[in-house]
Amino acid sequence: ARAIWRMGSCCGTHPENVAKEIQTILGKLKRQPAWSVFASIYNEDSPDYIQSGVATFIDDILRRRNVHEDDLIVEAACGTGALSRQLAQHGYGRIMSFDNSRPMLAEAFRLSANLPEVRPFEADIHSLKLTEPAKVIIWTDYSSNFALDQTQLLKMLTQLLQNLTIGGLLLFDVRTYTGWQIDFYSQPITTFATERFQRIWLNHQNRKLKLIDFDVFIRVRDADGAWAAWQRESMRERMWLLKEAEDVIKDLPGAKLKSIYGDDFRELRNANDEPGLAYFVLEKVS
Numbered sequence: 001a002r003a004i005w006r007m008g009s010c011c012g013t014h015p016e017n018v019a020k021e022i023q024t025i026l027g028k029l030k031r032q033p034a035w036s037v038f039a040s041i042y043n044e045d046s047p048d049y050i051q052s053g054v055a056t057f058i059d060d061i062l063r064r065r066n067v068h069e070d071d072l073i074v075e076a077a078c079g080t081g082a083l084s085r086q087l088a089q090h091g092y093g094r095i096m097s098f099d100n101s102r103p104m105l106a107e108a109f110r111l112s113a114n115l116p117e118v119r120p121f122e123a124d125i126h127s128l129k130l131t132e133p134a135k136v137i138i139w140t141d142y143s144s145n146f147a148l149d150q151t152q153l154l155k156m157l158t159q160l161l162q163n164l165t166i167g168g169l170l171l172f173d174v175r176t177y178t179g180w181q182i183d184f185y186s187q188p189i190t191t192f193a194t195e196r197f198q199r200i201w202l203n204h205q206n207r208k209l210k211l212i213d214f215d216v217f218i219r220v221r222d223a224d225g226a227w228a229a230w231q232r233e234s235m236r237e238r239m240w241l242l243k244e245a246e247d248v249i250k251d252l253p254g255a256k257l258k259s260i261y262g263d264d265f266r267e268l269r270n271a272n273d274e275p276g277l278a279y280f281v282l283e284k285v286s
Contacts, residue, residue, distance in 0.1 A: 019188040019202050026200075026217050029232040037218050037231040039080070039103035041197045043111060048082040054140060055086035057265040058171060061281060062092075062136060065169060069093050071135035076125055076160060076172075077143040081108035084118045096134075098123040125156045133165040139172040142179075142277065145237040148211070153248050161255055161284050170255070170282040177239045179263070179276030180205065180212055196221055210239040242274050254286040 035042075067073075069091045075084045078097035087095055095118045099105045108120040125139075137160050147153035160170055184190055190201045202215040214235045222228050242260075249257050260268045262275030 015188050022189065022200060022217070023202060023215065026230055026232065027215065029217070029230060031232055031234045033101075034233055034235050035079075035101040035104045037233050038216065039101065039107050041199075041218065041220060042104065043080050043082070043107060044194060044196065045192065045199065046082070048085055048111075051082045051086045051141075053265070055083060055090060057261070057279070058083075058087065058138060058140075059090040061171065062169070067136055067169070072096065072132060073136045073138065074098070074130065074134040074163070076128070076137055076139040077141075078108055078120065079104050079141065079143075081112050081118060081120055083138065083140060084108075084120075085112060085115060088115050088117045093117045095119065096121060096130075098128070100124040125159055128159055128163055130163045134163055134168060135165055136169045136171070137164055139170070140279070142173050142175040142237075144172055144174050145240065146235075148236065148238050150244060150248050153245070154251055157248065157252055157255075157282075161252065161282070164284040166284055166286065168284045169258075170284065171279065172282075173277055173279045174240050174242070174245045175237075175277055176242050176245075176274055177210060178274045180239045182276060185212065198227075205239070207239075210241070212237050212239055242278050245278065245280070249280065249282065252282070254284055255282045256285045257281075258283050 070093055072094045073087065073092055073096070075081070075095065075097040078084055078099050081097045084095045084097040097108060097118060097120050099108065100123065102122065105120055105122055112118040112120060139160060144153060144156070147156055157170070157172070164170060180186070185203050186205070188203055192199045197218060197220045200217040204213040204215070206212070216233045216235070217230050218233070219227055219230045249255065258281040261279040262268055262273065263277035268275065
């Protein structure tokens with residue numbers, strides 16, 4: 001196991017060869033459900049403050065569109081609930097956050113336990129039925145890329161819109177094909193470690209089909225300080241072109257596109273712009 005980690009940590013010269021070696025050694029491990037292994041170390045891997053810029057950006061949009069602090073705001077596919085906690089710091093007092101991964105949701109409950117304004121609950125976007133329509137639904141951190149084609153994305157956005165009040169806002173983001181070409185995702189292998197865990201992340205891009213597959217290998221220290229065995233998760237996401245996402249929005253019933261913002265949080269003015277992350281603001285009109 002130590003040799004495996006050294007290979008992953010020293011992969012600058014021939015990363016493709018290192019990725020193949022690790023795949024050979026660890027690729028036969030049983031695939032655990034997505035996020036089941038990652039959940040316990042996710043907030044250490046991606047701390048809450050990473051969402052602070054997005055939260056400030058969303059807060060600005062909501063206040064300019066007359067969303068009040070006591071309006072119901074729902075975070076879809078919340079993971080550990082980091083964005084919800086950041087929004088609570090901006091003064092919003094009625095935030096519900098849901099996910100369909102119980103391990104991730106367990107972390108959301110644990111990390112939000114001292115925040116009565118944040119209420120996590122279990123749900124799936126495809127079957128979401130809120131008891132009270134929301135004023136705002138936020139679906140960010142590009143989990144929309146788990147929709148692998150336009151039909152899936154259309155169904156998910158339609159379901160979210162059905163849970164909004166008339167005049168309510170749906171904010172969601174998409175990582176574009178351009179965004180997937182940054183170093184972390186374009187490299188065949190990346191690694192990260194703390195005193196408590198080690199993570200090896202393998203990326204497999206199919207540029208022709210615009211799909212990206214991840215093999216993630218994680219091991220953690222046990223209570224006695226010894227390293228546990230490596231565990232594996234696998235995921236697949238879509239590398240959307242901006243125009244493909246825009247075409248889906250055109251087919252959304254009862255929705256009006258208000259704005260598109262780039263990863264610098266500035267509104268897109270040029271139709272040919274292709275930011276790494278695109279943030280869409282939709283209004284439910286009927």
